[in-house]
Amino acid sequence: MNLIGNPAGKALWFIESHFHEELSLDDIASCGCVSRFHLSRAFEAATGFAVMRYVRARRLTEAARRLARGAPDILAVAVDAGYGSHEAFTRAFREQFGLTPEALRAQGHLDNLALMEPIKMDESLLAHLEPPRFVDGKPLLVAGSSERYHCESSSGIPAQWQRFNAIFGKIPGQVGRVAYGVCYNADDSGNFDYLCGVEVADFSGLPDELSRVRIGTQRYAVFTHSEHISTIRRTWNTIWNKWLPESGHAPADAPNFERYSEQFNPVTGMGGVEIWLPLRN
Incomplete structure (x- = not known):
């Protein structure tokens, strides 16, 4: 797929390259030179996910990996995932995975978690779309x-x-x-x-x-x-x-x-x- 003109493809690349940084929907839309509205619809059509929900899930997945490896400082993991407090991180983590960060660190493995892995762009665009x-x-x-x-x-x-x-x-x-x-x-x-x-x-x-x-x-x-x-x-x-x-x-x-x-x-x-x-x- 040629990503030069593909807003969802550009967004996926940008997110995977920058999700450890502070990101907004405007930032991601700018990388594709389209509006927030256009990007939101294009990303959902291509992936089935909302843009910022995907960003959150990717950050929490990477946080889960660190916790399963025994990261000693949960607050540091929370801050790296974009959360300003232990409480906010715990709420988001439990909502995403169904258990607390402490519980995951204690169990030491990811076997029972539905992780959000990087999405590979669906390349099944129509070979020929009739002009409108x-x-x-x-x-x-x-x-x-x-x-x-x-x-x-x-x-x-x-x-x-x-x-x-x-x-x-x-x-x-x-x-x-x-x-x-x-x-x-x-x-x-x-x-x-x-x-x-x-x-x-x-x-x-x-x-x-x-x-x-x-x-x-x-x-x-x-x-x-x-x-x-x-x-x-x-x-x-x-x-x-x-x-x-x-x-x-x-x-x-x-x-x-x-x-x-x-x-x-x-x-x-x-x-x-x-x-x-x-x-x-």
Whole structure:
């Protein structure tokens, strides 16, 4: 993989070269000459982890190795891992590994720990991504079922779609038969809301249990996802880490979405899927 234009690849190299130093999301984004927003989305698409969560896990893994070897000064290990106190380090360590630094040092081995080893970049970008078309999108009201996910635990989305299919076509004010998978409210920690929904004429009359997303007028790059729906992350990865850096465009901090036309077959998982990436004007 050519890392020259790959923000996630550059970030991994920078993190592995500098995680013993003070690091911020801005520092890591600067190494790839992209925004925090662009890097966060690109890194999550390529690795499945939030940037700073990965940094923390790598630091704690190296700290665990030192403790298993019998490091005498736990506070020194904590400071080297970026923590200002023994208490803060212990809380983070227990959250990461399920035991305290003292307990690990006493047991003297790492056999029962899930360590975060350096990630090798997934090189499975699409060999050929069809050039997008550019669309000035109209305002869109989308209603449906929404769940909060983390980029490391978004495997529940297919089951969310299965639940939503039971109400598809029955939503008050539904417009057409197109479905939308809308990603919004993303943060730097890798959390995001995902809504399975349909366009509606207005939000009045909707049951309270349905979520609503209002998408404003927006310029989009629209990509066709031609493979099985289970590989859509591969297409997103190629967009964020290859097409976007080479395109000269910048992403807008706005909802992005998958559009499932009537040609999409939910049984075979094929056909009629587009990815709409919002761009800065």
